[in-house]
Amino acid sequence: MNELLFRSTDQRFGFRISSDAVDHMASLCRKAKRSETGGILAGRYSERHDCAIVTEVTGPPPDSRGGPTWFKRGVRGLQQLIERLWRLDRSFYLGEWHYHPYGSPGPSTTDTKQMSLISTSDSYSCPEPILLILGGDPNAELEIRVFVFQRGASYLELPRLIE
Ligand SMILES: [Zn+2]
Secondary structure (H helix, E strand, C coil): CCEEEEECCCCCCEEEEEHHHHHHHHHHHHHHCCCCCEEEEEEEECCCCCEEEEEEECCCCCCCEEECCEEECCCCCHHHHHHHHHHHHCCEEEEEEEEEECCCCCCCHHHHHHHHHHHHCCCCCCCCCEEEEEEECCCCCCEEEEEEECCCCCEEECCEECC
16 A cells, blocks of 8 residues: 655654545545535554554535635534544544645644644644645645644644655
């Protein structure tokens, strides 16, 4: 299975996602046309706890809303989904992904605010949520950037490692 690897320059945070999961997000981006879309990333950590491994990428919950430059991920069915993933293979909430149609995959101020809220929220119990942003043209190759938001600290980019 082909994977994309990302790691912070200080080596403390790693992130792995299969190219199948990336293809799944790309098809959701194509479907959303010129609106932002997104969903959640679920998975687990490596044994050494230095790498988040994505096992599941979801599309937008049905009460999500998006426009050309904004996306509000809904919550309907999310709790049940998270419980199901836990029962299925001990996967848990790792973070969020969303798409900036025909834009650059850098986090907006709204994005960083939302992620900081998640990092401090008890309902997510995720002090270091990850944000994956896709940008560009979904019919060409999408650009991907990955960030980790540490509770009470600024966010960090995990650059892609090309093997
Ligand atoms: Zn955004």
